[in-house]
Amino acid sequence: MSLSLDNCPSCKLWLYRVFPFLRWWPMVNKDSNKADIIAGITGAMIVLPQGVAFATIAGMPPEYGLYAAMVPAIIAALFGSSWHLVSGPTTAISIAVFAAMSPFADPGSPQFVSMVLTLTFLTGVFQLALGLARMGVLVNFISHTVVIGFTAGAALLIAASQVKSFFGIAIERGAHFHVVLEQLIMQFDHLNPYVTTVGAVTLATGILARKFIPKVPYMIVAMVVGSIVAFLINLEFGVELTKIKTVGALPAHLPPLSLPDFSYATIHKVVFPALVVTMLALTEAVSISRAIATKSEQRIDGNQEFVGQGLANLIGSFFSGYASAGSFNRSGVNYASGAQTPLATVYAAIFLVLILLLVAPLASYLPNAAMAGILFLVAWSLIDFHHIRSIGKTSKAETVVLWVTLIGTLVDLEKGIFFGILLSLTLYLYRVSRPSLIPEVPAKEEGAYHLMDAHGHHECPQFRIVRINGSIFFGAVDYVQNGLTQIDEANPDQKSVMIIASGINFIDVAGAEMLAQEARRRRKLGGGLYFYRCKDSIYKFLRKSDKLDDIGAGAFFPAMSNWIKPIYSTLNPEICRNCKYRIFPECQTYLPDGEPRTTDA
Structure with missing residues (x-):
């Protein structure tokens, strides 16, 4: 029985690599x-x-x-x-x-x-x-x-x-x-x-x-x-x-x-x-x-x-x-x-x-x-x-x-x-070592899970939503960490941060350690670090590097999930009581501790 290359794709591929002219030779006429x-x-x-x-x-x-x-x-x-x-x-x-x-x-x-x-x-x-x-x-x-x-x-x-x-x-x-x-x-x-x-x-x-x-x-x-x-x-x-x-x-x-x-x-x-x-x-x-x-x-x-x-x-x-x-x-x-x-x-x-x-x-x-x-x-x-x-x-x-x-x-x-x-x-490394950190707020349309740029809009006084576009690797760790630290330094009440992680394609060991450290720091402040729309590859890497215990498995929210309700319940009711912005739907009806709103702030 003769061996046909069509029945052996690996043999055909090997032959084409050694003699690449065999690919175009049948075209000759x-x-x-x-x-x-x-x-x-x-x-x-x-x-x-x-x-x-x-x-x-x-x-x-x-x-x-x-x-x-x-x-x-x-x-x-x-x-x-x-x-x-x-x-x-x-x-x-x-x-x-x-x-x-x-x-x-x-x-x-x-x-x-x-x-x-x-x-x-x-x-x-x-x-x-x-x-x-x-x-x-x-x-x-x-x-x-x-x-x-x-x-x-x-x-x-x-x-x-x-x-x-x-x-x-x-x-x-x-x-x-x-x-x-x-x-x-x-x-x-x-x-x-x-x-x-x-x-x-x-x-x-x-x-x-x-x-x-x-x-x-x-x-x-x-x-x-x-x-x-x-x-x-x-x-x-x-x-x-x-x-x-x-x-x-x-x-x-x-x-x-x-x-x-x-x-x-x-x-x-x-x-x-x-x-x-x-x-x-x-x-x-x-x-x-x-x-x-x-x-x-x-x-x-x-x-x-x-x-x-x-x-x-x-x-x-x-x-x-x-x-x-x-x-x-x-x-x-x-x-x-x-x-x-x-x-x-x-x-x-x-x-x-x-x-x-x-x-x-x-x-x-x-x-x-x-x-x-x-x-x-x-x-x-x-x-x-x-x-x-x-x-x-x-x-x-x-x-x-x-x-x-x-x-x-x-x-x-x-x-x-x-x-x-x-x-x-x-210059390339300089650019990739400075991933963009873009503040965002929920889109205004009722029931939407979409977010939009916070520029020109009011943010929650206690909770910052930030989109990170870029990889968090050893060269970008310091820049990202400084960006996250500046949030509560500028506004001490913003102790909780949620990262829109769909734009993060890669995290290395240094990046994972920095996120775990940031999560621990925010818990000590009385807040937390959360992730929305995190890629499976990023989540698996954090799990393999044993950082989920520091960050918390409940800090990750998949796409189209209701992340507002669990995070809102962790906020300070007294700050919410006097808040004028009320950017979340929950803000309109009750305080984080479950108390119904009876008067306008």
Whole structure:
């Protein structure tokens, strides 16, 4: 008897986790193949100039940007969960790689390349480990504001790194952002007009091409025009005078096999940068795949995406690919081009190899100034002006997070994103450690069990009703306890308090102890602490932690129960006798001791 996977759901689930491409493989047919091939050709055309540009940003030889878009892209497509995410070299990862590795070796040198491959390998190991440990939820702790701030900072660093190539001035490679600005101002009278002309024409061409011929890859158009302008200028004035340098011919072959440096000294240097690249790459991949999934109506598995990205970087490090991640531009184009399955990414990598074999020698005509102009365009497009303005208008706290991340990135890219994450989490913890305590009173409609905000209404002089929205955990205990204590400090007659607990989702041991302590304190005052609409999970936790004896099992009232009558009977009749408010129905007919009301207070 043959075993069918349909009869063994657990076997099927296990197989899908190990080979996730089996989920979408049945979708492949003649029509989907045609759509994927068209999308693949488009993707290959786009990644050609981007790969060269991003490798330049990373301090790697230009061809390594193309290598990173071949094997790693295929692995990520086959073992990830998104049908449209395209992985490969990206701007943020490239600038992170350059910032992390340039202090240890000269960019572009064999030692630098070897260290970057080691960083890529470790990044893959970390990503794969997080995926296998089902830790995909970690990226949720990196706020969108931090990503926007980091990306804007990285964009400015990209632009700064290309200032010398765009204007033809001498600036030390890897110089800090403020140093680049200082040198640009100091050497402004010594700009190379020929180099600057090539860069400016390339920049203008890219802007116009993107606006007026959006269906044609604007980077390729800008590269071609910039190369032609540089060729004509050199033809007219001579290379000795113009000093227009070119990228140089690219090797026309498949990605060569490579071996990362596994020496202790190298691993010790790149471990921390690898952690930075790991979280940055995973954030990019998951956020991009989720953004596209909202359009394609596909469910994304964050853990599987971690595994796919991890395998892509781990295996890619042995095929000359430096750290890769999900690319928003290429993924968006992939979806817009009609890609049906991840085979579109596989086809894009194959077509990229064919294109590289054909056009590699032409890179010798590509001026560095033209590449700088293109990277200025890339940097500008990375800055999310819309969301930056929106954050500035809506939240002061988020604005602080944004600028701390952005400025921190300009000072030290590795630590900038961590400062942003730390500040963002600190503000989050501050907010959740201050759950709202809202005074309420019974709704006016007769017989209703509903409550409403006490603002503008009279409260009972002896009894406070307060709604707590938020969790009562160790970080919030002091705030909640102070809020409850201030009730009887402001009005000593309000010795009894009832907490509307429907908004309390979580209580830890410290929170349970605080509630028990508050209940004991109020009993000593002659009052009590009560709970209305407490969740079963909260009640069970209080019972397991042995706090019900302190609070009292009779202090809990379920929804739609008559909590007014038993609590009203505990109040002071003499205070009630002279009360003018009478907010409870019982107040209108009798006093807490059962004495009928005979006169109006």
